[in-house]
Amino acid sequence: MDEQVESAAGFAGLGLRAELLRALTNLGYEEPTPIQQAAIPSLVSGRDLVGQAATGTGKTAAFALPVLQTFTEGKRDAGPAALILVPTRELAEQVSQAVHRYGRDLGVRVLPVYGGQPIGRQLQALQRGVDVVVGTPGRVLDHIERKTLRLGDVRTVVLDEADEMLDMGFAEDIEAILDETPTERQTVLFSATMPPRIDSIARRHLRDPERITMGRAVATPGEVPLVRQSAYIVARAHKSAALGRILDVEAPTSAIVFCRTREEVDSVTETLNGRGYRAEALHGGMSQDQRDRVMGRLRSGSTELLVATDVAARGLDVDQLTHVINFNVPVAPEAYVHRIGRVGRAGREGCAITLAEPREQRMLKAIERLTGQRITLEKLPTVTDLRARRLELTRAALQASLETDDLERFRVVLDSLTDEFDVENVALAAVKLLHEAAGGDTDEDEIPTPAPVSTSRGGQNRDNRPGAGGRDRRPSSRPLDSGVTRLFFGIGRRAGVRPQDLVGAITGETGLSAREIGAIQITDRFALVEVPEKATDMVIAAMQRSTIRGRRPTVRRERFVR
Template sequence: MATEEKTFSDFKLNKQLLNAIADMGFTKPSPIQEKAIPRILAGQDLFGIAQTGTGKTAAFVLPILMKIKYAQGNDPRALILAPTRELVIQIDREIKELAKYTDLRHVCVYGGIGPKTQIEEIQKGVDILVGTPGRVMDIYLKGELVFKQLKVMVLDEADRMMDMGFMPQIRKFLEVIPRKRQNLLFSATLPDKVVTLSEEFLEFPERIEVTPQATPAKLVEQKLYYIPNFLTKINLLGELLADEETFSRVIIFTKSKEHANNIFKFLSRKGKGETRVLHANKGQNSRINAIDSFKDGEVRTLVATDVASRGIDVSSVSHVINFDVPVIYEDYVHRIGRTGRANNTGTALTFCNPAEKYHIGKIQKIIRMQIPVEDLPANLEILPTTKEERQKINKEIDHQKRRENPGFKGAFHEKKERKKDSPYLKALNKKKKSGNRKNKRRR
């Protein structure tokens, strides 16, 4: 007998929330929402493992809105911490949509801009505070935040928080907030440090896992290209983006601001549609405008470092291109999760040079699958690798071999040894020693 599909009404949410859900076009809860909402409403601590793009934000926002119901007092009763400004803004926007028929007050705070305006908003009264750990702690230390009324605390994207070194600040929060509270922790991957955090942060948690940890979204088709160097990667990018119909809305992820800027210049010069670049050196308003323009369809291509891999929620991204392979392997899941969202299909392409093959192997272990390898287009111009880039690649490969085998001495060392053992050098050294002995006798 088939089980009846759940609806949001089954969670006994109030009319205001159900109307907001209907306005957003949600018809049935996603698996993470179906599992998390009843448990959070029941007051349980929760450890949720769910890949990006699964409706995770609504899974904790809806029950929080239901529990605190209406505006009350001046101090926050729910605190949501997220690792990046982009993700904080995204969560706050979802709260705005879901709480629009209530009088609940929400404020988001983050770095990159002065705290004055954010503090003024908090002083008006706040029920739900969303922020990055650093900025929330800064405002607390200024005496502008009181946590005595806090009932719920959420750590979203906990794995990324650990990667970004937020653990000391989170421990400080645990010292200043009420002990009697509900704790919710969400993560797309499950490294050991997140397990350690969950043991410190949660009390007898209910663990829910809607997909195996670090599983890429099912609707994302993955492809891998082996490419010899940076310039050939640029050529391939140009070839692919020439197909404007297929590559309609694209996010390109890079490992550095330098690569992001170079790709942006190339695409702007080649006229590959409206392009914006997003990285840590860009001002906050510039970053927000770039994401908004991309969401609205005014921008075809967004070039970004990993600062944006978890903060962009756009349902119609056709392609994600990993121009560089991420060296924090869980970031691969978060990058490609920017496409294949909200039941739309998407494609993730990864460009891999010889030094990045090592990282691809590690990523494939984490996602428990082999990424299908694609042939390079027949008309692609494959350029020679520059001497500087070849040296960098060889140095990185040596470093990888040494990491796997501490006894490995490296290509440079081996070359030195070969030179030392050559008959010519042996004869030369013998001659030098003989000359040194004669000089000593003369003295």
């Protein structure tokens, strides 16, 4: 074994071939993570596998390395030998890049396949031949229907972030895609959470799978957990002010702020930029080029805050994140798990902060039950706290300057001033100038403490409970509320359409949350769905490019017959 391979001895013990070990060494990998240690031997031996693993545990290498282990040098089949399904185009790009890096010495041909990219480029690559396809279910199914992607030679199928794909309404697409692959394939399923529907897929499509569960490292008693979780109870009207104040006190190096809607993303981004932060928006209304530029600025450090919807941020993997901030409590507790999985990596402490309205406190309890971890309720920083924090930042800036050796050239200024003024007063004046240049003392008003909300049954908003977005919601006989439009979908019960299919398709493609979708009526041949008036054109455009249960229906405003 050569020197390069020896330095990856931790991976060598997992039975990986020399070309992969060299690639891992060149990439700086030394020891496998727990999930890689547990999953790679089983996958290399050919077993199916179900893995529960949060973002940031190293699962991409856990399934990518065994996939590459089976590739032979020289001429290979034109069709892919491996198919990796992921929920978003961002994750498709990231996984594709990882597979390419690991398989560089094997000459592996990898193709990311997703919407928002010119399909002609994908067609050309498929015609030339590829070894691994990494794609979103909708675009993969489009290629299958065009007969430009044939899966008859596939040996391994990976479902990555399976729960996310189901949440986005891809269940039927996944079933249709799996039906196109050989029955004797190896199937791998990874998911951050394991609701019953994930287990149902595993029972139908996997053969005697190995099951592993790998969460984040649990702190031993007395240790500080890697992800500090806290929440602030804030009235809706004061959320933006509270967010700015929390960021001032926390001073994150790099953070994601999650919002529910693209309108909220734009509003929060504008507020933060007005407060002096370098904030960028990321939502479904942006082109792929715009999204790529935003992510490039975040990774390079030129942007410190990313404000995003769940859909736009799915699959994002940014190592330097220190904070995840929920501008609202996630509707589903599982979404909270995905969000906080982006911080606290590689032994660095991360912070997850949630802004909750008084009526959302019970949703925090649901998250605590799911995660088994306590979310500490904190008091909002006062104006006094904020002023103290800004003085501390001024002190830290001065200390950093004193520890450098580049001060002597300013001595002439100090000497000329101390001829006339006391040296202590000169120092205080310099501190004042630095403090004011950094923003100075705040003149903000105190944020009022919200009034408690009654927990009686009459005061509960049942539509806010986790999972409410997927239930069968019948329209009432009342006229449409102002600000709401009813859309016609040319697909109905005969095609097997259910309310959750419509909700999943709309939320997955537009960035709207389930609670923003109103009443749903499904007939044999069509469906009617209420959506916010201001989002109507965006929803129609997105749905006309999408498939529901493998079909692309007509979508338009409902035409009323009087």
